[in-house]
Amino acid sequence: MAVESNQLGAPSERLLSRRRLEQFPWWLLIILSIILFMLVRIIVDPLYRSIFDTIQQGLVTTLSVTAIAFVFSLMFGLILGLGRVSTNPILRNLAITYIEFVRGVPILVLIFTISFALVPMIVRTIGLPNSAISLTTRAIIALVLIYGAYIAEIVRAGIESIGPGQMEAGRSLGMTRRQTMQYVILPQAVRNILPAIGNDLIALLKDSSLISVLGVREITQVSRLSVSTTFRYEETYFILTLFYLSMTLLLSLILQWIQHRVRVRG
Amino acid sequence: MNQPMILIEHVSKYFGNFRALDQVNLSVNAGEVLMIIGPSGSGKSTLLRCINHLEVPDAGRLVVDGILLDNNEAHINAVRAEVGMVFQRFELFPHLTVLENICLAQQKVRRRSRSESEAIGRALLEKVGIPEQAHKHPAQLSGGQQQRVAIARSLAMQPKIMLFDEPTSALDPEMIKEVLDVMLDLARDGMTMVVVSHEMGFARNAAHRVAFMDQGRIVEQGPPETIFVNPRHERTQLFLSRILH
Ligand SMILES: Nc1ncnc2c1ncn2[C@@H]1O[C@H](COP(=O)(O)OP(=O)(O)O)[C@@H](O)[C@H]1O
Numbered sequence: 001m002a003v004e005s006n007q008l009g010a011p012s013e014r015l016l017s018r019r020r021l022e023q024f025p026w027w028l029l030i031i032l033s034i035i036l037f038m039l040v041r042i043i044v045d046p047l048y049r050s051i052f053d054t055i056q057q058g059l060v061t062t063l064s065v066t067a068i069a070f071v072f073s074l075m076f077g078l079i080l081g082l083g084r085v086s087t088n089p090i091l092r093n094l095a096i097t098y099i100e101f102v103r104g105v106p107i108l109v110l111i112f113t114i115s116f117a118l119v120p121m122i123v124r125t126i127g128l129p130n131s132a133i134s135l136t137t138r139a140i141i142a143l144v145l146i147y148g149a150y151i152a153e154i155v156r157a158g159i160e161s162i163g164p165g166q167m168e169a170g171r172s173l174g175m176t177r178r179q180t181m182q183y184v185i186l187p188q189a190v191r192n193i194l195p196a197i198g199n200d201l202i203a204l205l206k207d208s209s210l211i212s213v214l215g216v217r218e219i220t221q222v223s224r225l226s227v228s229t230t231f232r233y234e235e236t237y238f239i240l241t242l243f244y245l246s247m248t249l250l251l252s253l254i255l256q257w258i259q260h261r262v263r264v265r266g
Numbered sequence: 267m268n269q270p271m272i273l274i275e276h277v278s279k280y281f282g283n284f285r286a287l288d289q290v291n292l293s294v295n296a297g298e299v300l301m302i303i304g305p306s307g308s309g310k311s312t313l314l315r316c317i318n319h320l321e322v323p324d325a326g327r328l329v330v331d332g333i334l335l336d337n338n339e340a341h342i343n344a345v346r347a348e349v350g351m352v353f354q355r356f357e358l359f360p361h362l363t364v365l366e367n368i369c370l371a372q373q374k375v376r377r378r379s380r381s382e383s384e385a386i387g388r389a390l391l392e393k394v395g396i397p398e399q400a401h402k403h404p405a406q407l408s409g410g411q412q413q414r415v416a417i418a419r420s421l422a423m424q425p426k427i428m429l430f431d432e433p434t435s436a437l438d439p440e441m442i443k444e445v446l447d448v449m450l451d452l453a454r455d456g457m458t459m460v461v462v463s464h465e466m467g468f469a470r471n472a473a474h475r476v477a478f479m480d481q482g483r484i485v486e487q488g489p490p491e492t493i494f495v496n497p498r499h500e501r502t503q504l505f506l507s508r509i510l511h
Pocket residue numbers: 281286304305306307308309310311312313
């Protein structure tokens with residue numbers, strides 16, 4: 001960091017403190033103040049308190065659906081991304097077809113299509129009753145199928161960010177393409193795509209609200225059910241907003257910390 | 267048997283409609299040090315990369331250490347195991363330490379144990395003069411040190427042939443000598459080498475033969491003194507007059 005300096009070479013105290021003021025993350029302070037303000041209301045106001053308790057009942061579902069969908073999206077996305085950069089034209093085209101298909105359709109529509117058309121079709125083909133797969137499971141399947149495609153594109157970009165020279169170095173040492181991918185390209189690619197993967201985790205957490213359309217009782221659905229009897233629109237939706245905002249903020253701080261650690265370890 | 271280590275017959279290579287290699291014939295004997303010179307874009311790298319099949323020739327025949335390079339994956343891997351390659355930009359693996367760089371392929375390709383590969387790695391680092399850098403990452407090394415690690419990494423596979431593609435042209439001038447010294451040692455040890463470089467010092471001290479390439483062809487070749495002092499072709503003369511000043 002370059003710091004302006006006066007003629008004697010040492011930066012003046014006034015300049016330094018102005019820099020500090022300019023670089024302070026004011027936005028974070030503002031958001032934290034809003035969260036704090038809402039928390040105080042929840043603590044002192046019994047009505048807010050009871051709505052908070054209601055919404056909270058969906059929290060475990062929101063978090064577990066997000067976590068499970070994320071883990072499987074990563075695995076699916078990695079496989080799909082490797083297919084996307086495969087030298088085999090059949091594999092590559094299959095992967096591209098899938099990815100473009102998913103990216104060309106809104107998430108909400110895909111959630112309906114997968115849950116109410118694709119899964120029932122498969123279940124019927126296998127010969128199971130339609131009730132064999134719960135709506136929560138369908139929601140997770142839908143999110144994995146959708147986010148797998150998004151993550152595949154990130155994986156592809158990550159692999160392509162490693163210059164062809166690394167693959168050539170591996171190959172010229174006698175390693176196979178697979179070995180070079182596994183031991184040389186992917187470890188470097190993973191480091192490059194960590195920020196993008198983190199963004200997708202946050203996006204997935206937010207998009208998990210969409211599965212409320214399936215009636216899965218995560219926090220958005222619980223809120224909708226609650227207002228349909230209490231008619232407390234303002235309080236309910238402000239608190240629901242607070243839930244998402246605190247979770248995404250916390251998550252992005254954690255992700256920044258992880259990225260920082262990865263960078264420090266070199 | 268007295269067959270050459272590398273035999274290149276009528277090899278052509280196209281990139282689209284552009285002919286990068288035009289009916290190249292070349293043979294390199296065991297223990298020979300061949301230097302390839304020529305203007306940028308003349309096909310030197312492409313020729314070198316054909317030898318270990320990083321580029322696939324469109325026509326012609328390549329035999330390396332008695333193995334015919336067709337599209338048979340087993341043949342390609344067998345050849346790659348015998349041929350080491352050193353790149354202009356080093357291409358070390360940045361996420362691994364120096365020692366891990368040297369050990370990876372030993373363990374994955376040669377199936378050596380960790381301790382055995384590390385012992386070989388340390389001995390090679392000693393040989394190239396940087397035993398104390400074993401646990402650093404490539405980014406912490408100077409360019410000259412990185413290139414020496416890259417050479418050690420190739421040597422760890424115990425290749426019969428070493429290919430060098432402008433190994434010193436990405437280096438600051440004061441680091442060129444330390445890399446050339448390692449290459450001179452290798453040449454004295456009898457390694458078969460194909461070196462793309464314009465380093466005159468190396469040519470005088472180590473090259474047995476110099477080949478001049480232009481527009482995808484080998485225009486002329488011969489002992490270094492002949493090529494540098496009495497080149498027959500006008501294009502060679504023109505090129506040398508440019509690089510020697
Ligand atoms: N992968 C490639 N795709 C298209 N053209 C290439 C490729 N590699 C090399 N070429 C072209 O082939 C010619 C020879 O390249 P190269 O062998 O790298 O030359 P040199 O190493 O002598 O500078 C150049 O004109 C270059 O632009």
